[in-house]
Amino acid sequence: MPPSQDMLWYKDAVIYQVHVRTFCDSNADGIGDFRGLAQKLDYLQELGITAIWLMPFFPSPLRDDGYDIADYRSIHPSYGTLEDFQNFLKLAHQRNIRVLIEMVLNHTSDQHPWFHESRSSRDNPKRDWYVWSESDAKYRETRIIFLDTELSNWAWDPVSKQYYWHRFFSHQPDLNYDNPAVREEMWNIMKFWLEMGVDGFRLDAVPYLVEREGTNCENLPETHAIVKDLRARMDREFPGCMLLAEANQWPTDLRHYFGNGDEFHMAFHFPLMPRMFMGLKLEDRKPITEILQQTPSIPDACQWCLFLRNHDELTLEMVTDMERDYMYDEYARDKGMRLNMGIRRRLAPLLDNDRRRIELMNGMLMSMPGTPIIYYGDEIGMGDNVHLGDRNGVRTPMQWDGGWNGGFSTADPENLYAPPILNPVYGLQVVNVQSQKRFDHSLLSWMKRIIQVRKSMPVFGRGSMEFLYPANHRVLAYVRKLGNETILAVNNLASSAQAVELDLKSYKGNILIEMFGRNIFPRVGDLPYLLTLGPYQFYWFRLRKI
Amino acid sequence: MWQKFINDLMLASQEIISEVAKFLPRLLVMLVLVLVGYVIAYLLKSVLRSILRLTKFDKLSEHAGATQLLNKAALPSSTELLTRLVFWVAWIGFLLAGASVLGIGGMQEHVGHFFGFLPRLFAALFVFFFGLLAASFFSRAALLAAVNADLPSSRLIGITVRTVIIVFSVAMGFEELGLAEHTVLVAFAIVFGALMLGLALAFGLGGRDLARKYLERRFLHGENEEREDELSPL
Amino acid sequence: MTRRSLLPEESILSDDFLRELMNVGEVDILIGVPTYNDANTVGTVVQAVRAGLLQYFPRQRAVVINADGGSKDATRDLVRAASISDLHHPSGMTALRTLHCISTQYSGGVESGKALHTILAAADLLRARSCAVVAPDSIHIEPVWMKGLLDPLHNSHVDLVTPLYRRHKFDGLLVRNLIYPLVRALYGKRVREPNPTEFAFSSRLAVQFLNQHPWTQDAGRDGTEISLILTALEQDWPIAQVFLGEKSRTEHAPTDLVRAMRQTVGTIFWSLEQNFSAWSSRSGSSPLPTSGPEADVDLEPIRVNRKRLWEMFARGVAELEPVLKSILSPATLAELQRAAAKEEEFHFSDELWVQTAYEFAASFHQEVISRDHIVQALVPLYRGKAYTFLTENRDASGEQLEAGIEALCQTFEQKKPTLLELWEGTK
Known part of the structure; x- marks a missing residue:
């Protein structure tokens, strides 16, 4: 029951990423749930987002924040029941908000009944559902992703006396996609949720589905074939639903996941995000323009997903060593802030809680080609707690007001799934929704405004992009175009005021209209167009020929 | 007869007395003129001297080599020379003016000539003096350039430059004075022509070698002796 | 447009150059390259400079500024081509930052003074923390020279870095026989190359020298490099020497000895006039902090007339x-x-x-x-x-x-x- 029939809705979307557990607790057990989430839909509607991406909410031992699923067809009891979920879905759709859920294809929890069966004996019918081997020497060329915790991609199973394959934690055995029964079962699970009404899936850890000797076991053609098959089935039975790929790869490798428009609808642009932070710190647009130049064009119906921060660490896998060292030194001087190959921090602390930089980064996020994702809490500038292990520091309770548990839960504070942020800068007394709602100049109000401006013009989501290369390298400028709508975005990456001369010859005669205040700027003439920008300032102009 | 003698004597003495009486004031005027002239000339001399000292005229003439020239001729320094000249010209002017007051026949004309000639004299001296300065400066420049360019007979080049410039300035000076214009011009033309011919011959004959050396260096480099240039001084 | 409204007397920087400087903005490191018809060698030099900056100062904001005396060949294009911009990406994938290489032509023909003046003025405007000058014909230049020249400025509170080279024993005779001993005896510091073609200096020294040097007088037009060194010596700025590598000028056109003498000895004599109180009171000499061998000599025999x-x-x-x-x-x-x-x-x-x-x-x-x-x-x-x-x-x-x-x-x-x-x- 999609809210609108536009098949390309995901191109215009503004997605809000949230974990049920962290958002709102309706039954005072210290853990957020679907009823709580449903209560906050009005807030999300007011914010202006058009889709919610829910992180895994399935029954799970929760050793990897729910990405270790023990039952694909049910809801974790802490978050409520299937009915609660269905009710939430209905309420969201009533507000024209679509719902995306997680689908972890690659692996299950070692607590999943399938794995229990599979490991019980070597001749169990489910033995083939996982990847077993006599030796841990197979697939040697495959890298280890969680360098900080895992030594090998193989783990010894003392029960059946064989090694099993796992690309992530050892408690997450990989499913065997060479087995047709596995593929069929996974589609049935997806169908289960689609029939319930979800609008799409984020498919987790896609590149790793299939293993082949002599390869690095990533991005294999067999993997692509599986995705194509899933997509074809979905298009046939549930048109208008969407698949989003999580594949932390270089753009040229990612490009294959779009196929000819017959694999994923969307994919995360992982390499861009660290380079936006890098460009800001260097006060140089080069990292950003360079990576976007290397980004291949994608089929018309496909779209990049852009984000500033998410529930994981700020990943630095897709940068050079020199760039990684720089990022660590500039953004994570404290070793505790580093995890695996990344930085586990939220947006506001990364940017020193500087409102101008937060606005600039959001301005770029919202104006570059792609669909933006906002990580919950970043719209009010929430902080993090690096002393909570793993990535839990960026998964603390949402701060609704300055009261009891920040309005997240009425449980005793010690019963919360994680302690809320309480420090004097980012604590719930200072940073919360209620106080920001009261003021027009708050970050929350500003976020509402920018989402509103973005949604007013389809060119943001669907337009082409062309860089201008003004000689001032501290200014990032680009033109977005769709039909006869043209938008010019100019971003000052520097902490000081800048003058820039833009070559707008091909837009001669146009009047520039600043999109937030709708003020008129001078007409474009023969001379280079001179603009001055304050520190970290950005402009969005609509070009109009009148 | 005595009477007539006495009368005549009286007349004569009266005449002498009246003549003397007529002459005495003139003499007095002349003496005053001479005295005032001396004072004025002296003042002029002092003023000029301080001006020249202020403008470091001695240094200038020293650079140009005029001082050494004067030294050689056992003359005082150029400042002294110039101030003395001015002093004498001014005083002589006053002396002549005084003499003319005496009303001695023909004197007036000479005095007029003298004053008419004065500016020309100064101009001529000026041209001559700076000619000397220039000759000294440029001959040294030419000499240094020739030596450093390893040209043969550099001294000759220096002397030639000096001679040409001096001859030229002397010619100009005489022209300024209006004396023997034609003679000077012809003399200058002869000297200049001779010099040029000499130079042309010298360069023609000597240049043969130079040209050969140049061509050799240009086309037969490699097994050449001219390695000194390849040592870099810096 | 009022592009040509500024006369050269009014400003050493042309409007176009100023516009380019505006785009470069504040930098940490400025490398000056004075050129005149150096198309044969300048490409190698600028590439080495660029490689040095990338390798040793990847995070610093840097700019290469070419002050050209009116070259008729491709010198300026070669310099500009070394820019790392986002426009031609295949070249600069490993660079973190944009590296601007800009070129300007000063008016009035080749004059080393004007070239250095331009570089210093640019350094002042861009607030460069450290500057280095490299010769456009240093064919033996290595990327590591950048580190050698600039590191002492960053790490050891030195304001001037002069070079040491491995040279042929008969190279630099005027330096060995007159300039070095004379400067050493007069100013009391053992600067082996008082008339360097590669050297580096801090922004403080640059600004001080820029403001006090008589740029428009005859005496200030030539031998500006040695003037800078003499100024640093006179005012007791901390100086260090760094061994760079091989240097040979013999490959190039023979130097005009008279000109060399004017530039160096003439400038030293002239400086004595200005700095009497400084040099007259010093006696003896002290060595400078030096890294690398002080005198490395190439002994290969050569024929000399x-x-x-x-x-x-x-x-x-x-x-x-x-x-x-x-x-x-x-x-x-x-x-x-x-x-x-x-x-x-x-x-x-x-x-x-x-x-x-x-x-x-x-x-x-x-x-x-x-x-x-x-x-x-x-x-x-x-x-x-x-x-x-x-x-x-x-x-x-x-x-x-x-x-x-x-x-x-x-x-x-x-x-x-x-x-x-x-x-x-x-x-």
């Missing part, structure tokens, strides 16, 4: 007699003439050379004749000293060569009181 040197010296002494008479004391002149009489016995002793040099300096101060002529008259005499140097060191090892130079320096230092007496005119 010493006969010609001798001839030019002997002829110079003879022909220039009237000029030398006004510069030198009669005793010194007589000794020179005696020495110039016979080639076989000729030996230009250190004492005589030092006496000659000091008498020239004093005569320069007293302006006995035109100052330029004084400097020119020194050229043939230097040839005589060079002849002696070549003869003495024909088979010398590096150590022997060094010992000889050290002895000459000692003589210069010991005889410094003579210069002071001559200076005051008491002798």
Whole structure:
């Protein structure tokens, strides 16, 4: 029951990423749930987002924040029941908000009944559902992703006396996609949720589905074939639903996941995000323009997903060593802030809680080609707690007001799934929704405004992009175009005021209209167009020929 | 007869007395003129001297080599020379003016000539003096350039430059004075022509070698002796 | 457009150049490259500079500024092509930042002073924390030179870095025989290359020098590099020496000795006038903090036409007699003439050379004749000293060569009181 029939809705979307557990607790057990989430839909509607991406909410031992699923067809009891979920879905759709859920294809929890069966004996019918081997020497060329915790991609199973394959934690055995029964079962699970009404899936850890000797076991053609098959089935039975790929790869490798428009609808642009932070710190647009130049064009119906921060660490896998060292030194001087190959921090602390930089980064996020994702809490500038292990520091309770548990839960504070942020800068007394709602100049109000401006013009989501290369390298400028709508975005990456001369010859005669205040700027003439920008300032102009 | 003698004597003495009486004031005027002239000339001399000292005229003439020239001729320094000249010209002017007051026949004309000639004299001296300065400066420049360019007979080049410039300035000076214009011009033309011919011959004959050396260096480099240039001084 | 409204007298920076500087913005490191028709070598040099910046200073904001004297060849294009911009990405994938390489042509023909003036003015405007100048014809340049030149500025509170090179033993004769010993004796610091083509300096020194140097006067037009070093010496700025590598200028067009003499010795003589109180009070000399070998010498034998040197010296002494008479004391002149009489016995002793040099300096101060002529008259005499140097060191090892130079320096230092007496005119 999609809210609108536009098949390309995901191109215009503004997605809000949230974990049920962290958002709102309706039954005072210290853990957020679907009823709580449903209560906050009005807030999300007011914010202006058009889709919610829910992180895994399935029954799970929760050793990897729910990405270790023990039952694909049910809801974790802490978050409520299937009915609660269905009710939430209905309420969201009533507000024209679509719902995306997680689908972890690659692996299950070692607590999943399938794995229990599979490991019980070597001749169990489910033995083939996982990847077993006599030796841990197979697939040697495959890298280890969680360098900080895992030594090998193989783990010894003392029960059946064989090694099993796992690309992530050892408690997450990989499913065997060479087995047709596995593929069929996974589609049935997806169908289960689609029939319930979800609008799409984020498919987790896609590149790793299939293993082949002599390869690095990533991005294999067999993997692509599986995705194509899933997509074809979905298009046939549930048109208008969407698949989003999580594949932390270089753009040229990612490009294959779009196929000819017959694999994923969307994919995360992982390499861009660290380079936006890098460009800001260097006060140089080069990292950003360079990576976007290397980004291949994608089929018309496909779209990049852009984000500033998410529930994981700020990943630095897709940068050079020199760039990684720089990022660590500039953004994570404290070793505790580093995890695996990344930085586990939220947006506001990364940017020193500087409102101008937060606005600039959001301005770029919202104006570059792609669909933006906002990580919950970043719209009010929430902080993090690096002393909570793993990535839990960026998964603390949402701060609704300055009261009891920040309005997240009425449980005793010690019963919360994680302690809320309480420090004097980012604590719930200072940073919360209620106080920001009261003021027009708050970050929350500003976020509402920018989402509103973005949604007013389809060119943001669907337009082409062309860089201008003004000689001032501290200014990032680009033109977005769709039909006869043209938008010019100019971003000052520097902490000081800048003058820039833009070559707008091909837009001669146009009047520039600043999109937030709708003020008129001078007409474009023969001379280079001179603009001055304050520190970290950005402009969005609509070009109009009148 | 005595009477007539006495009368005549009286007349004569009266005449002498009246003549003397007529002459005495003139003499007095002349003496005053001479005295005032001396004072004025002296003042002029002092003023000029301080001006020249202020403008470091001695240094200038020293650079140009005029001082050494004067030294050689056992003359005082150029400042002294110039101030003395001015002093004498001014005083002589006053002396002549005084003499003319005496009303001695023909004197007036000479005095007029003298004053008419004065500016020309100064101009001529000026041209001559700076000619000397220039000759000294440029001959040294030419000499240094020739030596450093390893040209043969550099001294000759220096002397030639000096001679040409001096001859030229002397010619100009005489022209300024209006004396023997034609003679000077012809003399200058002869000297200049001779010099040029000499130079042309010298360069023609000597240049043969130079040209050969140049061509050799240009086309037969490699097994050449001219390695000194390849040592870099810096 | 009012592009040409600024006359060169009003500003050394053209409007177009200023516009480019605006786009570069504040930088940490500025590399200046003065050029004139250097298309054959400048490409290599700028690529090495770029590689050095990338390798050793990847995080610093840097700019390469080319001050060109009106090249007719592709020099300026070659410099500009070394920019790392986001426009041509295949070249600069490993660079974190944009590297601007900009080029400007100053008006009025080649003049090393104007080139350095442009570079210093740009450094001031861009607030560069450290600057280095590299010669466009240093074909042996390595990326590591950048580190060598700039590191002392960043790490050890030094304001000026002068180079040390591995050079042929007969290269840089004027430096070895006159410039180094003279500067050392006068200013009391052992700067091996007081007239460097590669050097680096801090922004503080740059701004100070920029504001005090008489750029528009005749004296300020040439020999500006040595002027900068002398200024640093005079005002006691901390200086360090860094060994860079091989340097050879022999591949290039022969240097005009008179011009070289004007630029260096002329400038030193002129500086004595300005800095009397500074140099007159110093005696002896102290070594500078130095990294790398102080004197690395290439001993490969080369053929030199010493006969010609001798001839030019002997002829110079003879022909220039009237000029030398006004510069030198009669005793010194007589000794020179005696020495110039016979080639076989000729030996230009250190004492005589030092006496000659000091008498020239004093005569320069007293302006006995035109100052330029004084400097020119020194050229043939230097040839005589060079002849002696070549003869003495024909088979010398590096150590022997060094010992000889050290002895000459000692003589210069010991005889410094003579210069002071001559200076005051008491002798």
